[in-house]
Amino acid sequence: MLDSETKAVETPEDHAEELRLWLRLLTCTTLIEGEVRGRLRQRFDVTLPRFDLMAQLDKAPDGMTLSDVSKRMMVSNGNVTGLVERLVESGHLDRRTSETDRRVQVIRLTKLGRAEFRRMAAEHETWIADLFADLTPKDVRELMRLLAKTKASAQKSAARRKP
Numbered sequence: 001m002l003d004s005e006t007k008a009v010e011t012p013e014d015h016a017e018e019l020r021l022w023l024r025l026l027t028c029t030t031l032i033e034g035e036v037r038g039r040l041r042q043r044f045d046v047t048l049p050r051f052d053l054m055a056q057l058d059k060a061p062d063g064m065t066l067s068d069v070s071k072r073m074m075v076s077n078g079n080v081t082g083l084v085e086r087l088v089e090s091g092h093l094d095r096r097t098s099e100t101d102r103r104v105q106v107i108r109l110t111k112l113g114r115a116e117f118r119r120m121a122a123e124h125e126t127w128i129a130d131l132f133a134d135l136t137p138k139d140v141r142e143l144m145r146l147l148a149k150t151k152a153s154a155q156k157s158a159a160r161r162k163p
Contacts, residue, residue: 054117063108
């Protein structure tokens with residue numbers, strides 16, 4: 001099965017360079033994300049969304065509101081609620097009502113949740129290093145520079161589109 005990037009290369013006259021760049025970025029992202037998902041599932045029996053939620057909470061020892069977590073993860077509150085329920089049931093998260101607004105729930109990692117997340121995060125870091133092992137430090141710096149420029153370009157375009 002051919003990925004989108006390979007299909008575009010086979011008929012380059014049909015695709016602008018920018019489209020080919022987008023397809024290359026998408027292909028890389030999909031490949032790396034799929035590998036990370038598979039390793040998390042195989043090694044820890046955990047999903048990527050669960051890992052991502054725990055990563056957000058690891059950075060906030062006092063906890064976060066469900067709304068803040070949703071914004072950081074760029075998903076709906078509904079998506080976060082299901083993850084939170086399962087992590088509370090498994091003893092990885094603590095949930096309490098906000099002291100300032102009784103309608104708001106604040107969640108945080110439990111001692112168990114923090115310990116398990118940090119063990120997963122340490123392995124995750126080695127996996128990422130392995131996936132990028134063929135890039136030199138100079139390659140990484142250059143990619144970071146170019147991706148920052150790409151991000152700024154996309155943000156500028158999005159801002160122009162807004163009324």
